[in-house]
Amino acid sequence: MGKTGQTAGQKRILITGATSGIGLALARRHALHATVLAAGRRPAAEAREVLPDGVVYVQADQHEPEQAAAAVLSALDELGWDGLDLAILNAGTGHAVDPAEETPQMLRAVLDVNLFGAIVLSQALRPRLEAGQGRLVLIGSTARKGAAAFASYAAAKAGLHGFGRALAEEWRGRIAVQVIHPGPTDTGMHARAGHDPGPLLRLFARTGTMARLIERAIERGRAVESIGFARFLGRGEGGR
Numbered sequence: 424m425g426k427t428g429q430t431a432g433q434k435r436i437l438i439t440g441a442t443s444g445i446g447l448a449l450a451r452r453h454a455l456h457a458t459v460l461a462a463g464r465r466p467a468a469e470a471r472e473v474l475p476d477g478v479v480y481v482q483a484d485q486h487e488p489e490q491a492a493a494a495v496l497s498a499l500d501e502l503g504w505d506g507l508d509l510a511i512l513n514a515g516t517g518h519a520v521d522p523a524e525e526t527p528q529m530l531r532a533v534l535d536v537n538l539f540g541a542i543v544l545s546q547a548l549r550p551r552l553e554a555g556q557g558r559l560v561l562i563g564s565t566a567r568k569g570a571a572a573f574a575s576y577a578a579a580k581a582g583l584h585g586f587g588r589a590l591a592e593e594w595r596g597r598i599a600v601q602v603i604h605p606g607p608t609d610t611g612m613h614a615r616a617g618h619d620p621g622p623l624l625r626l627f628a629r630t631g632t633m634a635r636l637i638e639r640a641i642e643r644g645r646a647v648e649s650i651g652f653a654r655f656l657g658r659g660e661g662g663r
């Protein structure tokens with residue numbers, strides 16, 4: 424181990440939104456075989472309570488996208504990571520609300536965290552991903568196609584989809600880019616968003632299952648992949 428906590432030959436992986444739900448499950452899985460830098464909104468002392476030992480943490484609140492990207496870059500500098508093998512931009516938030524009642528502040532928060540924050544960070548990471556011949560994974564949502572009560576969230580995730588597809592073309596041959604769209608998953612996001620899925624909850628993917636399916640999708644390397652109900656219930660492929 425060096426000052427980076429990295430064992431020679433281990434992959435260097437950044438995961439945002441790694442303190443809860445799908446991101447935390449991904450961090451736990453990757454920490455078994457790679458060196459992980461986890462990013463999240465909460466203070467480091469709180470993050471340490473949930474993250475596995477050995478995972479490095481940086482607080483990077485994407486409500487302030489430029490500052491968040493700068494914080495991640497400083498953490499990478501501190502680790503001495505001038506190259507990156509994999510970046511999973513997973514941080515996300517939403518709120519269940521009638522679109523007519525969504526204030527500009529609420530809109531801005533959803534667009535900043537889910538879309539603007541991911542775009543700014545992707546740009547900032549480009550040189551290190553290129554140096555590491557790495558892969559950028561953007562976590563979208565099947566809700567990007569439009570879901571009642573989640574208008575701004577759908578807009579943000581649809582924007583991320585377009586951004587990811589454009590980047591995949593732009594960076595072809597230098598950096599692999601994927602947009603992966605999970606379907607409904609039983610994380611705490613729904614409660615935090617003020618959304619009660621009712622009896623549908625029992626159809627939601629378990630968090631660990633979704634993390635495993637995302638890991639497999641990363642291995643397959645398709646530019647766009649959706650992991651809808653059919654996929655995690657084991658009934659075939661999700662649509663694109």
Ligand SMILES: NC(=O)c1ccc[n+]([C@@H]2O[C@H](COP(=O)([O-])OP(=O)(O)OC[C@H]3O[C@@H](n4cnc5c(N)ncnc54)[C@H](OP(=O)(O)O)[C@@H]3O)[C@@H](O)[C@H]2O)c1
Nearest residue numbers: 440442443444445464465484485514515564607608610612
């Ligand atoms: N759950 C679903 O049904 C579902 C379905 C499709 C797609 N997704 C997507 O999957 C991803 C993970 O969602 P999840 O369900 O695992 O949600 P979650 O349990 O609520 O976790 C969200 C993560 O994002 C972080 N985050 C939230 N606001 C942030 C901010 N302002 N700055 C930086 N980080 C912030 C959280 O940090 P803190 O813990 O510090 O707050 C947390 O680590 C999101 O992109 C989400 O849109 C989820």
